[in-house]
Amino acid sequence: MAIKPMKIRAWVDGDKTHVKAIIFHPMETGQRKSKQTGKLIPAHFIKEVHCEHNGRDVLTCLWSTAVSKNPFLSFRFKGAKAGDKLKISWVDNKGQRDTGETTIGS
Amino acid sequence: MNQSRRTLLRATVAGGVAAVGAAAGLLNPRSVLAAGWPKPAFEAGSVDAVLAALGGAEPSNSQDIKVQAPDIAENGAVVSVTVDTSLPNVESISVMARDNTSPLAASYVLASGTDAFISSRIKMRKTSDVIAVVKANGKLYTAKKAVKVTLGGCGG
Numbered sequence: 001m002a003i004k005p006m007k008i009r010a011w012v013d014g015d016k017t018h019v020k021a022i023i024f025h026p027m028e029t030g031q032r033k034s035k036q037t038g039k040l041i042p043a044h045f046i047k048e049v050h051c052e053h054n055g056r057d058v059l060t061c062l063w064s065t066a067v068s069k070n071p072f073l074s075f076r077f078k079g080a081k082a083g084d085k086l087k088i089s090w091v092d093n094k095g096q097r098d099t100g101e102t103t104i105g106s
Numbered sequence: 107m108n109q110s111r112r113t114l115l116r117a118t119v120a121g122g123v124a125a126v127g128a129a130a131g132l133l134n135p136r137s138v139l140a141a142g143w144p145k146p147a148f149e150a151g152s153v154d155a156v157l158a159a160l161g162g163a164e165p166s167n168s169q170d171i172k173v174q175a176p177d178i179a180e181n182g183a184v185v186s187v188t189v190d191t192s193l194p195n196v197e198s199i200s201v202m203a204r205d206n207t208s209p210l211a212a213s214y215v216l217a218s219g220t221d222a223f224i225s226s227r228i229k230m231r232k233t234s235d236v237i238a239v240v241k242a243n244g245k246l247y248t249a250k251k252a253v254k255v256t257l258g259g260c261g262g
Contacts, residue, residue: 016221029229031207047143058220064148066203066211066229068184074225077217 006100010086017080017104019051021073021088029065046071049090053080053104082106147200148210153237156202156210161246165239168193171249173238179230182255188225189238191247196222198241204250205234230255 004024011018023046030043049061058077080086082104089099147159157165174188189199196216201224202209211228222240230236235250 056217058217060215061226062143062148062213062215064208064211066206066208068227068229072186072225072227074188075214076221076223078219078221 003098008088008100008102010102010104012082012104012106015078016076018076023071023090025070027067027069044094046090046092052087054084080104149208153202153204153209160200165246165248168247168249171238171240171247173236173249173251175236175251175253178254180256182230182257184227185230185253186227187236191222191240193240193242193247196240196242199224200239201228202237203228203230203234204237206231
């Protein structure tokens with residue numbers, strides 16, 4: 001399955017860096033039934049998201065099926081400057097994974 | 107939680123996601139699972155069970171945690187939740203919806219230097235409290251916000 005690349009925005013404001021990201025993922029709960037077949041759609045959700053600034057983990061997200069479809073994430077951290085790299089990578093319960101990278105703006 | 111969990115977290119931090127696979131081959135799979143994705147906490151069926159799985163300590167209510175969520179959520183599949191706290195030395199933030207089949211929705215592990223601020227969107231089965239659990243200085247603190255859900259977001 002092709003994975004639509006995630007969107008990441010990161011910018012410096014004072015001593016803090018703001019990050020907003022949207023990951024495109026179905027986040028199936030495993031409780032929904034298919035309208036065509038009436039069978040349960042198996043759970044398919046992101047379990048872990050790692051956010052790294054220049055190779056240093058700043059945030060680790062542990063998610064369950066209760067995170068909304070196409071998850072949105074916003075957080076802030078200290079210690080970055082404009083031009084640094086911010087990397088976000090995720091892995092889901094089926095072992096699929098994807099990584100996105102952006103340059104922190106000002 | 108415990109020391110081995112912290113150690114492993116640092117180990118995964120060092121190598122990023124790739125290290126998780128490598129570590130899985132070297133360590134006992136059960137301990138890796140417990141350290142990486144807290145399955146018992148996510149599968150726990152009640153708020154108390156989640157708290158027990160998260161650390162066991164009795165949490166105390168805190169005025170210093172702000173939980174922002176809509177008073178009325180029209181669509182339970184997309185409820186925007188923001189947790190912000192002024193507590194010092196925050197290690198992790200967890201978000202729960204009390205009446206979901208499995209209350210724990212998400213857990214965030216913060217590095218030092220990362221603000222105790224998280225904004226994301228969760229699903230809610232029905233009207234209930236959204237509970238934030240903040241782990242700071244090894245202790246658990248909670249705060250909650252009631253959200254009225256007009257259309258549940260977990261079923262089909």
